[in-house]
Amino acid sequence: MTGVKALFALGISLALAACSTGQQQTPPPVVTPPPKVEVAPPPQTQPPAFSRDPARFYTPAHMAGERPVRVALLLPFNSSREDVRTLSNALYNAAQLALFEFDATNILLMPKATGGTAAGAQRVAREALDAGADLILGPLFAEEVTAVARLARDVRVPVVAFSSDSSVGGNGVHLLSFPLDQDVDRIVDYTTLQGITRFAALYPYGAYGERVRDAFQRAVSARAGTVVASTSYPASPEGMYEPAQRIAGAYGGGNYQAVFLPEGGAQLKSMAPLLPYYDVDPRDVKFLGTGLWDDPSLAREPPLAGAWFPAPPPEGHDQFLTRYRRAYGGTPPRIASLGYDGVSLAIALSTLPEESRFTPEALTNPDGFAGVDGIFRFMPDGRTERGLAVLEMRPTGAVVIDPAPTSFRPPVF
Numbered sequence: 001m002t003g004v005k006a007l008f009a010l011g012i013s014l015a016l017a018a019c020s021t022g023q024q025q026t027p028p029p030v031v032t033p034p035p036k037v038e039v040a041p042p043p044q045t046q047p048p049a050f051s052r053d054p055a056r057f058y059t060p061a062h063m064a065g066e067r068p069v070r071v072a073l074l075l076p077f078n079s080s081r082e083d084v085r086t087l088s089n090a091l092y093n094a095a096q097l098a099l100f101e102f103d104a105t106n107i108l109l110m111p112k113a114t115g116g117t118a119a120g121a122q123r124v125a126r127e128a129l130d131a132g133a134d135l136i137l138g139p140l141f142a143e144e145v146t147a148v149a150r151l152a153r154d155v156r157v158p159v160v161a162f163s164s165d166s167s168v169g170g171n172g173v174h175l176l177s178f179p180l181d182q183d184v185d186r187i188v189d190y191t192t193l194q195g196i197t198r199f200a201a202l203y204p205y206g207a208y209g210e211r212v213r214d215a216f217q218r219a220v221s222a223r224a225g226t227v228v229a230s231t232s233y234p235a236s237p238e239g240m241y242e243p244a245q246r247i248a249g250a251y252g253g254g255n256y257q258a259v260f261l262p263e264g265g266a267q268l269k270s271m272a273p274l275l276p277y278y279d280v281d282p283r284d285v286k287f288l289g290t291g292l293w294d295d296p297s298l299a300r301e302p303p304l305a306g307a308w309f310p311a312p313p314p315e316g317h318d319q320f321l322t323r324y325r326r327a328y329g330g331t332p333p334r335i336a337s338l339g340y341d342g343v344s345l346a347i348a349l350s351t352l353p354e355e356s357r358f359t360p361e362a363l364t365n366p367d368g369f370a371g372v373d374g375i376f377r378f379m380p381d382g383r384t385e386r387g388l389a390v391l392e393m394r395p396t397g398a399v400v401i402d403p404a405p406t407s408f409r410p411p412v413f
Helices: 002-020 082-102 118-130 142-154 180-193 207-222 237-251 265-271 296-300 314-328 334-349
Strands: 069-075 107-113 135-137 159-161 173-175 198-204 226-233 258-260 286-288 308-311 369-371 374-378 384-386 389-392 399-402
Touching: 069 082, 069 118, 069 334, 082 107, 082 314, 082 334, 107 118, 107 334, 118 135, 118 142, 135 334, 142 159, 142 173, 180 207, 180 286, 180 308, 180 389, 198 207, 198 237, 207 226, 226 237, 237 265, 286 308, 314 334, 334 369
Parallel strands: 069 107, 069 135, 135 159, 159 173, 198 226, 198 258, 258 286
Antiparallel strands: 308 389, 369 374, 374 384, 389 399
């Protein structure tokens, strides 16, 4: 027991000694933190620009030794929709007709099937550009145009598309179509000059209906007019009754002077009779339409007698139809003429020196171009301007009541 006490006492004395001589202890190790490493984010890079090799440009055997002007024609020939396939074939036929009539032996037309999708259009655009396309005609749908545009810009090849959606124009894309806002502007301008300033309107549901509503409101407001009543309607004939009755109820014996019906085909044939049924008399209220009314079958609709609508001057288009029927034995869809005018444009510009034939300056010539659908010109911001006539619907067919301009130059008095 005595030994244990001695060891205990010795331990205490050693501990106290350590406390009293702390300055002689070994200092704690100095820990140096690791260097701070800054990790930079990877650089943001754009996808590599599309490029092409002239050695791979396509020249058919019969043009060996020549420098063909290669024009790609991108259309949904293989669409799942029969009406789209029919339209695509008609556009191609019209393009071929232009080649034949102008005897343009230096033009190499390269048709490609887009499938009607953005991915399909982009794929065949790459094929066409790899093959040396100097100009792209088409595609048809807005999403296709957007998909093609970037590839074409990378190699400075202009696109002359058939879409009517103005939002996809510009930056190398020119729209050879019938702009909706110009249709609306033309008919509103003519109508207000006749003293009509109070309007009603019936719009179809959907994106087109919204676009035409906006265009009509802008056009009427710009001319100090008023849209006193408007509504939208579904595609089904049964669903049209209530909206038509609502617009008729707003008439009130003279509350508006004209009613705008931006519809065509079977839909217009279903809607137009409903307004007289609900006591809107076409003899008192002027019915107004858009270029969708440029359809000979509508002349047989009694409610549309005396109605007004804008359209390209009919003479040139009628002559085109005669030649098309002679060549192919049938009547094409209305806009098939765009195929003819697109190739005619390519032929006209191909006569310029190679370095300037498809430049922005050549394409946006302020004097414009003359086609089977009248004069047109591409604006620098991508818009297209057309010379439109105003026609009146009559039982024997539509007749021009206000001619289309024949030049973009202001008249000299």
